[in-house]
Amino acid sequence: MSQAITPKSRPVHAGKKVRTAMTHGALIFLSVVFLIPLYWLITSSLKTDAQLHAWPPVWIPNPITFEHYEKGLQFIPFPRMLANTLTIAVLSVVGTVISCSLVAYSLAMLSWKGRNALFFILLATMMLPGQVTMVPLFVLFAKMGWVDTFAPLIVPHFFGGAFAIFLMRQFFLGIPRDLAEAARIDGCGPWGIYYRIVMPLSRPVVATVALFSFLGAWNDYLGPLIYLANPENFTLSLGLAMFNSQYGSFPGQLMAVTTIMTVPILVLFFLTQRTFIQGMTTSGIKG
Amino acid sequence: MVPTKGQRRRQRERLWTGVAFALPAIVGLLWFTAYPVLASLYYSFCNYRVLTPPRWVGMANYRHLFEDPLFYTSLWNTVYYAAFAVPLGIVLALGLALLLNTGVKGLAVYRTCFYVPSVVPIVAGAVLWIWLFRPQEGAINDMLRLFGVREGPGWLQSPEWSKPAIIMWSLWNVGGSMLVFLAGLQDVPKELHEAAGLDGAKRWDSFRHVTLPFISPQILFVLIMGLIGAFQFFTPAYVMTNGTGGPVDSTTFYSLYLFNVAFSDFKMGYACAMAWVLLLMVLAATLVVLKSSARHVYYAGGEQG
Numbered sequence: 030m031s032q033a034i035t036p037k038s039r040p041v042h043a044g045k046k047v048r049t050a051m052t053h054g055a056l057i058f059l060s061v062v063f064l065i066p067l068y069w070l071i072t073s074s075l076k077t078d079a080q081l082h083a084w085p086p087v088w089i090p091n092p093i094t095f096e097h098y099e100k101g102l103q104f105i106p107f108p109r110m111l112a113n114t115l116t117i118a119v120l121s122v123v124g125t126v127i128s129c130s131l132v133a134y135s136l137a138m139l140s141w142k143g144r145n146a147l148f149f150i151l152l153a154t155m156m157l158p159g160q161v162t163m164v165p166l167f168v169l170f171a172k173m174g175w176v177d178t179f180a181p182l183i184v185p186h187f188f189g190g191a192f193a194i195f196l197m198r199q200f201f202l203g204i205p206r207d208l209a210e211a212a213r214i215d216g217c218g219p220w221g222i223y224y225r226i227v228m229p230l231s232r233p234v235v236a237t238v239a240l241f242s243f244l245g246a247w248n249d250y251l252g253p254l255i256y257l258a259n260p261e262n263f264t265l266s267l268g269l270a271m272f273n274s275q276y277g278s279f280p281g282q283l284m285a286v287t288t289i290m291t292v293p294i295l296v297l298f299f300l301t302q303r304t305f306i307q308g309m310t311t312s313g314i315k316g
Numbered sequence: 317m318v319p320t321k322g323q324r325r326r327q328r329e330r331l332w333t334g335v336a337f338a339l340p341a342i343v344g345l346l347w348f349t350a351y352p353v354l355a356s357l358y359y360s361f362c363n364y365r366v367l368t369p370p371r372w373v374g375m376a377n378y379r380h381l382f383e384d385p386l387f388y389t390s391l392w393n394t395v396y397y398a399a400f401a402v403p404l405g406i407v408l409a410l411g412l413a414l415l416l417n418t419g420v421k422g423l424a425v426y427r428t429c430f431y432v433p434s435v436v437p438i439v440a441g442a443v444l445w446i447w448l449f450r451p452q453e454g455a456i457n458d459m460l461r462l463f464g465v466r467e468g469p470g471w472l473q474s475p476e477w478s479k480p481a482i483i484m485w486s487l488w489n490v491g492g493s494m495l496v497f498l499a500g501l502q503d504v505p506k507e508l509h510e511a512a513g514l515d516g517a518k519r520w521d522s523f524r525h526v527t528l529p530f531i532s533p534q535i536l537f538v539l540i541m542g543l544i545g546a547f548q549f550f551t552p553a554y555v556m557t558n559g560t561g562g563p564v565d566s567t568t569f570y571s572l573y574l575f576n577v578a579f580s581d582f583k584m585g586y587a588c589a590m591a592w593v594l595l596l597m598v599l600a601a602t603l604v605v606l607k608s609s610a611r612h613v614y615y616a617g618g619e620q621g
Binding site for chain 2: 085
């Protein structure tokens with residue numbers, strides 16, 4: 030009955046076409062604005078020194094040179110920093126996935142007294158600014174001899190994180206109860222249900238949590254800034270900021286190193302776009 | 317009903333299984349949250365410079381804080397940043413999401429263009445923008461020249477323009493909020509729009525009375541997360557100014573000042589007092605927003621928030 034009055038049955042107005050064209054125009058303009066900084070980053074890394082310092086600025090590098098990449102990589106011990114960053118990031122991912130999935134399983138599928146209280150406390154910690162715990166944790170880790178090691182940047186991830194637990198709990202709640210029940214009747218204990226039923230079904234949420242915890246570690250600046258002192262232990266974030274403060278007058282090399290730090294993440298983004306966008310949009314709004 | 321012995325035993329068993337699986341979080345909460353929160357509160361009443369044990373000084377840190385001009389400067393900088401970056405970010409993200417939600421072709425491509433900047437590592441983005449903001453060789457002033465601005469602002473080198481510059485950087489990173497809004501907009505029932513269109517309601521009215529109420533939970537979420545983030549805003553400001561918060565403290569944001577108090581001056585007690593004041597401000601701001609929004613936020617479930 031409502032069919033008669035749907036817009037589809039109306040003729041397509043010229044006004045609609047104009048509006049579509051204007052929408053495209055606005056979107057193209059805004060896309061260009063958003064992408065200009067990245068265009069500038071990549072082209073600057075390919076310009077000769079003369080072009081980098083030219084006035085007015087040059088927008089198209091001519092000729093293209095790769096010398097900044099060679100020189101930039103000599104200035105900072107890139108392989109070392111990459112290895113450090115990857116070590117921290119990979120171990121953080123492992124810790125987060127293992128610990129948060131266990132906790133989320135307990136919160137979603139086991140019923141026990143105190144479960145809701147724990148969940149509530151975990152949610153409340155999301156509101157707590159890191160600055161409150163920053164100083165005592167530094168003092169504590171210093172006493173444990175952990176300063177200038179990766180331990181303060183890795184170990185906490187093995188003890189759960191509110192956001193990842195929240196995401197995983199939401200996902201686990203969507204797993205049909207009957208599956209767990211059937212497994213229990215077949216003689217599976219809680220561990221077996223977790224390991225054989227829940228985890229194999231939860232690849233999407235594991236991927237989201239792993240991706241975001243990897244990015245968190247790759248991007249982290251404050252943590253390494255507090256805990257790492259020896260340049261041998263620096264991460265890419267720390268190394269790039271140091272490079273910027275010491276060799277700020279070599280824009281070509283700076284942009285080359287910045288590009289090298291950015292490109293792997295952009296590649297990762299394009300490979301995992303669906304997981305990425307799902308993770309961003311299910312960040313606790315729904316449900 | 318009195319539980320039988322067997323029931324009680326089963327209940328206890330269930331409790332222990334639940335606790336065992338939740339153990340990482342329980343230990344983590346005690347070790348990395350509860351202990352440091354209490355220690356931080358204690359240190360905030362102490363003179364503590366790491367090398368000597370903390371010495372109780374009562375309210376001295378808090379009294380000192382309210383006489384510290386840099387405390388007020390950093391607070392002002394932070395409020396300035398929050399007052400512009402958060403609302404402008406919401407407007408921009410919502411605008412982009414609305415444009416994308418018109419059923420336009422190529423949505424995925426445009427969406428990627430807007431989101432990609434948010435994927436760029438924070439330090440890399442900050443270093444890049446330092447160069448975009450260079451008054452002479454930077455891309456931004458060069459583009460302003462196109463529009464007839466002969467001499468663009470000094471941006472990060474000018475006390476008046478450094479905060480607007482950092483706010484511009486933050487607007488480049490609205491991709492996450494845009495995705496949140498886009499997801500919300502896709503849930504707005506199409507019939508409502510069509511009904512509004514047939515009623516002859518103007519587009520603005522339909523946006524104001526149909527779309528906006530529907531995505532009000534998302535707006536509230538982005539607003540609160542944005543405020544919390546703004547109070548803790550640190551990394552870009554630190555990287556762009558090499559930790560100085562310059563020029564003339566114009567980018568000494570609250571968390572940057574706190575960091576320098578703790579790890580340059582090693583005034584740990586004072587830093588903890590600052591952290592507790594920060595916590596109270598974040599809680600107060602969140603409560604005010606939640607209270608004042610309660611009447612405007614609409615939940616599709618039917619209950620009024």
